[in-house]
Amino acid sequence: MDLAAAQHGGAHPQHARRCGARRGAVGVAGPLRRGLAATKCACKAALQLPCPLEGQRRQRQRQRQGASPPAPAAERGPCALFFPPQRQHRRRPCAPPAASAAHFALPQQLLELQSQPGWDVACMLLAAVAAYGWVKLFDRLAGSGALDRKLSRKLVHATAGPLFMLTWPLFSAAPEARFFAAAVPALNATRLLLVGSGALSDPGLVKSTSRGGGARELLGGPLYYVAVLAAITAGLWRAAPAGLVAVSMVCGGDGLADIVGRRWGAGNPLPWNAAKSWAGSAAMALGGAAMALGFILAFSALGYFPSYELDALLPRVAAVSVACTLVESLPINTVVDDNLSVPAVGVALTAALLPA
Numbered sequence: 001m002d003l004a005a006a007q008h009g010g011a012h013p014q015h016a017r018r019c020g021a022r023r024g025a026v027g028v029a030g031p032l033r034r035g036l037a038a039t040k041c042a043c044k045a046a047l048q049l050p051c052p053l054e055g056q057r058r059q060r061q062r063q064r065q066g067a068s069p070p071a072p073a074a075e076r077g078p079c080a081l082f083f084p085p086q087r088q089h090r091r092r093p094c095a096p097p098a099a100s101a102a103h104f105a106l107p108q109q110l111l112e113l114q115s116q117p118g119w120d121v122a123c124m125l126l127a128a129v130a131a132y133g134w135v136k137l138f139d140r141l142a143g144s145g146a147l148d149r150k151l152s153r154k155l156v157h158a159t160a161g162p163l164f165m166l167t168w169p170l171f172s173a174a175p176e177a178r179f180f181a182a183a184v185p186a187l188n189a190t191r192l193l194l195v196g197s198g199a200l201s202d203p204g205l206v207k208s209t210s211r212g213g214g215a216r217e218l219l220g221g222p223l224y225y226v227a228v229l230a231a232i233t234a235g236l237w238r239a240a241p242a243g244l245v246a247v248s249m250v251c252g253g254d255g256l257a258d259i260v261g262r263r264w265g266a267g268n269p270l271p272w273n274a275a276k277s278w279a280g281s282a283a284m285a286l287g288g289a290a291m292a293l294g295f296i297l298a299f300s301a302l303g304y305f306p307s308y309e310l311d312a313l314l315p316r317v318a319a320v321s322v323a324c325t326l327v328e329s330l331p332i333n334t335v336v337d338d339n340l341s342v343p344a345v346g347v348a349l350t351a352a353l354l355p356a
């Protein structure tokens with residue numbers, strides 16, 4: 001019996017009765033469908049989530065032991081924004097668990113800061129300055145000859161997305177926090193648009209983000225990259241694995257494919273695309289999956305969305321990674337840019353395989 005079945009049919013019969021989940025359900029998607037059909041409530045417990053009752057019991061236990069409170073409930077679904085955990089559980093017994101997914105809590109001081117007015121604006125400014133500095137650093141490294149320009153561009157590509165996602169826990173649980181965060185890539189999109197169109201001159205930005213040194217190139221891959229980051233931040237935020245996986249595939253996956261493929265790809269071309277290699281694609285599949293797993297585990301441990309059983313999570317992340325790698329390997333980059341096709345497949349497949 002998997003965890004979901006155990007939670008509903010075994011460990012917590014009370015919750016099982018309330019949720020209407022069936023005994024013996026196996027896997028991720030099946031029990032969700034059955035649970036939804038049976039109760040019309042968003043019973044996320046069917047996704048192999050810890051039972052809400054168990055979560056509340058653990059939360060009380062942690063509080064008795066003097067542990068810091070769990071991550072904010074506002075991350076866990078629309079109704080959690082309006083009802084505190086206890087009341088929410090009473091009103092909508094099958095709503096996503098309020099505290100059960102948080103294995104690690106953010107430091108108390110940070111939680112207190114997050115409730116200060118203007119905190120999200122401060123985080124946005126901090127991330128925007130960090131983004132500027134990060135691109136500048138690679139511009140300097142490439143400019144001084146310490147780094148090859150192509151490598152510098154790919155390192156910006158591979159690191160900006162995950163570094164940006166690492167700033168997400170700084171933002172508060174307020175519903176509008178995601179938009180303040182999304183403003184960071186949106187600001188970068190504006191910068192790329194201005195420089196790419198020639199309205200603004202910034203040779204450093206052109207040097208660190210273009211392939212061949214032409215400003216107009218900024219209106220292609222780099223602009224798509226930041227636009228995708230902005231859309232994922234505003235649309236999916238940290239409340240679902242889909243955005244985390246998509247960004248990981250673009251950065252940890254596609255970014256690594258280029259770096260590894262250029263070095264070790266000669267002599268092992270893909271049969272369907274001689275411009276790409278087995279080495280690059282293998283690096284993409286592994287790098288993307290590893291980064292996605294890291295983010296899913298970290299963000300679910302922080303309680304932003306419920307956790308998954310590893311044996312359910314691993315094959316699903318691997319499947320998404322292989323699919324994204326296949327898309328990246330196709331000779332279609334002139335039709336649709338990798339920075340659009342890879343995250344599109346990543347979001348769609350993850351949403352289907354790991355619904356939050």
Ligand SMILES: Nc1ccn([C@@H]2O[C@H](COP(=O)(O)OP(=O)(O)OP(=O)(O)O)[C@@H](O)[C@H]2O)c(=O)n1
Nearest residue numbers: 221257258261262265275276277280281329338
């Ligand atoms: N699966 C892959 C992907 C890339 N590469 C290597 O990385 C180089 C650049 O690949 P690509 O991702 O297409 O980079 P660009 O088009 O330069 O950059 P971008 O996609 O970011 O626009 C390829 O020529 C190839 O040597 C590879 O070997 N195998």
Ligand SMILES: C/C(=C\CO)CCC[C@H](C)CCC[C@H](C)CCCC(C)C
Nearest residue numbers: 130131134160163164185209221222225
């Ligand atoms: C070269 C790029 C893509 C081509 O495939 C990447 C362009 C990156 C942008 C110019 C800068 C993006 C910054 C991020 C939105 C935020 C990073 C924040 C972080 C804290 C450093």
